[in-house]
Amino acid sequence: MVKFGDDISEDLHRQVFSFSNQLLRQSFNGINNVHPGYNSVLVTFDKNISCDPVLEKVQQFWSEFQEQKQEKYNTVEIPVLYGAKYGPDLERVCEYTGLSSGEVIKRHTAGNYLVYFIGFSPGFPYIGGMDETLATPRLDTPRKIVPLGSVAVANNQTGIYPIESPGGWNLIGRTPLPIFNINNPENSLVNIGDKLHFRSITQDEFDQMKGK
Amino acid sequence: MSIRVLRGGLQDTVQDLGRNEYAHLGISSSGAADAFSLRIANLLVGNPEDAAGIEVTLVGGKYKFTADAFISLSGSEFQADLNGVNFPFYKGKYVQKDEILTIGPTQDGARCYLAARGGIDVPDLLSAKTTHVVSGLGGYKGRSLQKKDAVSIGDLNKVTQVIDIKVKLDKKCDIIRINRGIQSKWFDDNSWNSFTDNTYSVSESSSRMGIRLSGDSIRSSRGHEIITEGIPLGAIQIPGGGQPIISFVEHQTTGGYPKIANVITSDLCKVGQLKPGDHIQFKSVSLEEAETLKFEQEAFIKSLKNNHA
Numbered sequence: 262m263v264k265f266g267d268d269i270s271e272d273l274h275r276q277v278f279s280f281s282n283q284l285l286r287q288s289f290n291g292i293n294n295v296h297p298g299y300n301s302v303l304v305t306f307d308k309n310i311s312c313d314p315v316l317e318k319v320q321q322f323w324s325e326f327q328e329q330k331q332e333k334y335n336t337v338e339i340p341v342l343y344g345a346k347y348g349p350d351l352e353r354v355c356e357y358t359g360l361s362s363g364e365v366i367k368r369h370t371a372g373n374y375l376v377y378f379i380g381f382s383p384g385f386p387y388i389g390g391m392d393e394t395l396a397t398p399r400l401d402t403p404r405k406i407v408p409l410g411s412v413a414v415a416n417n418q419t420g421i422y423p424i425e426s427p428g429g430w431n432l433i434g435r436t437p438l439p440i441f442n443i444n445n446p447e448n449s450l451v452n453i454g455d456k457l458h459f460r461s462i463t464q465d466e467f468d469q470m471k472g473k
Numbered sequence: 474m475s476i477r478v479l480r481g482g483l484q485d486t487v488q489d490l491g492r493n494e495y496a497h498l499g500i501s502s503s504g505a506a507d508a509f510s511l512r513i514a515n516l517l518v519g520n521p522e523d524a525a526g527i528e529v530t531l532v533g534g535k536y537k538f539t540a541d542a543f544i545s546l547s548g549s550e551f552q553a554d555l556n557g558v559n560f561p562f563y564k565g566k567y568v569q570k571d572e573i574l575t576i577g578p579t580q581d582g583a584r585c586y587l588a589a590r591g592g593i594d595v596p597d598l599l600s601a602k603t604t605h606v607v608s609g610l611g612g613y614k615g616r617s618l619q620k621k622d623a624v625s626i627g628d629l630n631k632v633t634q635v636i637d638i639k640v641k642l643d644k645k646c647d648i649i650r651i652n653r654g655i656q657s658k659w660f661d662d663n664s665w666n667s668f669t670d671n672t673y674s675v676s677e678s679s680s681r682m683g684i685r686l687s688g689d690s691i692r693s694s695r696g697h698e699i700i701t702e703g704i705p706l707g708a709i710q711i712p713g714g715g716q717p718i719i720s721f722v723e724h725q726t727t728g729g730y731p732k733i734a735n736v737i738t739s740d741l742c743k744v745g746q747l748k749p750g751d752h753i754q755f756k757s758v759s760l761e762e763a764e765t766l767k768f769e770q771e772a773f774i775k776s777l778k779n780n781h782a
Contacts, residue, residue, distance in 0.1 A: 262703065267700075268700070293493040293494070293496075293502070294495070294497070295497050296497065298700070298701055299700050299701055299702070302703070303702065303703025303704070305705050308738050308771065309771060311768075312760065378727070379497065379498050379499045380701065380703070381499055381727050381728065382608060382725060382726075383499045383605070383608050384498060398698070399713075401712070401714050405678065424609070424610075425608075426608060427607065444598070446495065
């Protein structure tokens with residue numbers, strides 16, 4: 262694991278983003294997977310090779326690594342139907358934060374968000390920039406099934422579930438848009454490095470977008 | 474040429490050795506839960522070891538062959554018969570058109586593998602045939618096989634000589650060897666000793682994504698949440714409830730629970746054979762020992778390739 266720092270910041274994100282992208286382009290023999298995180302990049306390797314040469318290669322790559330300037334941030338709008346059956350944990354967030362549901366939605370849609378990395382499950386964006394007053398801890402026991410499109414909060418992070426999967430985040434709403442394209446995953450609606458905005462929509466709008 | 478499913482098992486999935494290089498898009502490798510056994514099943518029928526086979530979980534189904542085929546079973550021993558006659562494990566066998574293979578409940582661990590000469594053929598998703606069951610991706614329609622499915626047997630042209638197994642395989646999986654995890658320092662000596670001294674039982678809610686264990690709660694003095702980072706296959710996470718979860722083949726690519734330990738590569742196949750109710754104990758080994766065991770396992774598979782039947 263390559264660590265860039267101990268906290269979450271846009272500066273660390275830029276380093277993680279360009280380090281993992283450069284490493285992926287390099288595709289060393291024997292490297293199986295590259296997992297970018299908030300402030301780290303995990304590199305896993307093939308069972309046929311030993312740890313030391315991989316460590317050496319990654320260390321060499323690290324010392325030669327020059328942070329590349331991010332050229333352009335795409336901006337993507339995510340429509341969300343908040344609360345009710347799509348956001349069963351909105352009440353939990355209200356209880357924990359002491360805010361009304363209207364205020365939680367207002368603060369959630371007001372944020373300027375950044376996709377720090379894609380992780381957890383296929384296409385799941387880790388989104389930073391949420392109003393810290395919305396911070397709510399993960400559920401102690403993760404749910405076995407979280408529906409596709411669920412918009413969620415865990416600590417000071419917010420996220421969107423791109424496919425149905427298990428998960429321990431607080432569900433506050435749902436988007437009708439597919440955010441991940443499995444057949445061509447490099448070409449999805451939401452990608453690492455994107456700027457996001459959430460917009461509150463009604464049930465009618467939700468149904469209309471879903472129907473398309 | 475295909476295998477028709479007359480009755481699906483509990484969870485029959487098409488599996489190969491996994492879909493690498495997509496973790497940065499949140500896609501974990503998946504692949505056979507007991508890759509060691511799938512590789513052997515393939516070698517028994519002369520396939521390349523990374524060909525796709527069918528992974529059968531706890532209870533198998535009923536499968537009819539639409540043409541003559543050459544097949545093998547490996548992994549845990551399940552009740553199995555071909556048209557009513559016992560079908561052996563760890564042996565390549567010819568089956569004739571319209572014969573029916575019935576795989577019953579396991580008499581051993583969680584999974585067995587069915588390989589057929591030519592490999593199981595499904596469309597590739599991102600260059601692999603493995604089913605990622607939790608996400609409903611890849612394999613045969615992203616799901617377990619059901620009645621009336623027809624799974625094609627391929628026509629791999631790299632088929633080599635068939636092998637024979639001349640040694641008894643060690644299939645015990647009650648001791649799982651581990652290395653210290655990246656957050657092992659979050660746990661004091663008492664917690665670590667309790668983790669390695671106690672026996673854990675495999676919970677009902679275990680899956681290919683994670684093996685959930687129940688036993689003595691493990692507490693971290695620094696809490697149970699970290700800033701989200703990458704998770705490798707076999708990482709043992711300790712969530713707030715204190716009950717360990719072994720991240721398995723369909724694991725999350727990143728996560729926010731501290732990782733106390735990691736199952737060593739050579740013992741991942743044992744994890745694939747754990748079933749609900751099994752009892753296991755963790756044994757800590759050095760990185761050097763883990764690497765030696767990994768290479769020994771690879772050397773063993775290599776040596777099998779010379780055991781021509």
